[in-house]
Amino acid sequence: MYANGVLWGTFGTPTTISGTPEQSLDKLFQFPGTDLIPVGEASPGDRDYNGGRWDVRLVTFTGMEPTQFTSDDEVWYHASLGDLTISDTMGGFVCPLFAL
Numbered sequence: 001m002y003a004n005g006v007l008w009g010t011f012g013t014p015t016t017i018s019g020t021p022e023q024s025l026d027k028l029f030q031f032p033g034t035d036l037i038p039v040g041e042a043s044p045g046d047r048d049y050n051g052g053r054w055d056v057r058l059v060t061f062t063g064m065e066p067t068q069f070t071s072d073d074e075v076w077y078h079a080s081l082g083d084l085t086i087s088d089t090m091g092g093f094v095c096p097l098f099a100l
Contacts, residue, residue: 053095
């Protein structure tokens with residue numbers, strides 16, 4: 001996944017998260033129906049990185065062609081322009097990030 005302009009390695013775990021306080025999760029933006037790589041809002045080294053605990057949000061392109069973003073700032077910027085919509089939470093899971 002991408003976060004902060006960097007492509008990170010990751011692996012899924014069988015851990016799901018329910019009832020976890022929002023502040024202990026980072027948002028993970030997925031792009032269903034595309035082959036785009038997901039984008040996280042935090043990564044190792046960030047003060048607010050929550051160790052790979054993710055709150056999944058689905059992104060739908062509405063005013064632009066599907067585009068690979070590499071940071072959550074880009075996702076939020078295009079959402080503010082109306083180029084895409086972001087869903088409410090789709091649930092959480094654990095998926096740590098590591099340098100490639």
